[in-house]
Amino acid sequence: MEIIKSNITLDAKGLACPMPIVKTKKAMTQLEGGQVLEVQATDKGSKADIKAWAESTGHQYLGTVEEGEVLKHYLRKASGEETIDKKHPHVINNDDLQSKVASNEHIVILDVREEAEYAFNHIPNSISIPLGDLEKRMNELNKEDQLFVVCRTGSRSDLAAQKLAANGFTKVVNVLPGMSNWSGDTASLNL
């Protein structure tokens, strides 16, 4: 079983509704935008509740892993990143990338979302390097490859693409909008 990385873990085990939600709200205030919260709960209704809560508060519900009696919910705090202007000049839309994937072209897809986002849903065979780790893990990538950089909405991948370009990667393409609208095949880790 893979371990999903989170910034903060909240123990809401043994608590009845509405306590898991109340605790989740409080825990969220300790996170910075874009960080990941893991909520451990045993309340069976918490899955639907956490999901609905995220929808109405604007945070991102990533998914839930069940381990025996314990439900582990993963949430990513809203960050407002969608409003940043995108600067990397080379872009491709989801549909065009999807046809490249479908035609079995040899391409490299780099997913720069947080590991917990990648864990629940990603393009098969894509590589996971969260934006925050890119600097120190850039050496895992090949400068000669054509790299398609993807995130949820195209903002983090834009920053990643700029960073790669500045470090000598010449064939970097940002995928727009990215996973939020991806209709092609996806995979998830063995959770």
Add this chain to the structure above:
Amino acid sequence: MSKKVAIIASNGGLFDGYKVFNIASAAAATDQEVAIFFTFEGLNLIHKQANQQLAMPAGKEHFAEGFAKANVPSIPELLSMAQEMGVKFIGCQMTMDVMGLEKEAFVYGIEVGGAVTFLEFAKGADVTLTF
């Protein structure tokens, strides 16, 4: 934009307390603005002594075990949590007069007002609930 939830609490049993404070806390935790108008028996829910020993409905006493097993917080706990999250409590002045109760008999932080105080809030509410 945050939504507004207006709740009328007009019954004073233990089940009523849970219905009112659970919904109110959940709404507040979801960034909604919540006000509860406590009227008639509903005042029990915010009465300092009465709300520590709210009655189960007749014949439902056996649920006490279930409450303990499910680790459900007590009414005073739920109440202070709701207050902490900014839920507004309005005690009905007219009922208090009828019952001869002063504001001091109730938990700290309540407002006392008439029907119009509540209606003013409820006018702009997205959700209105009566318990």
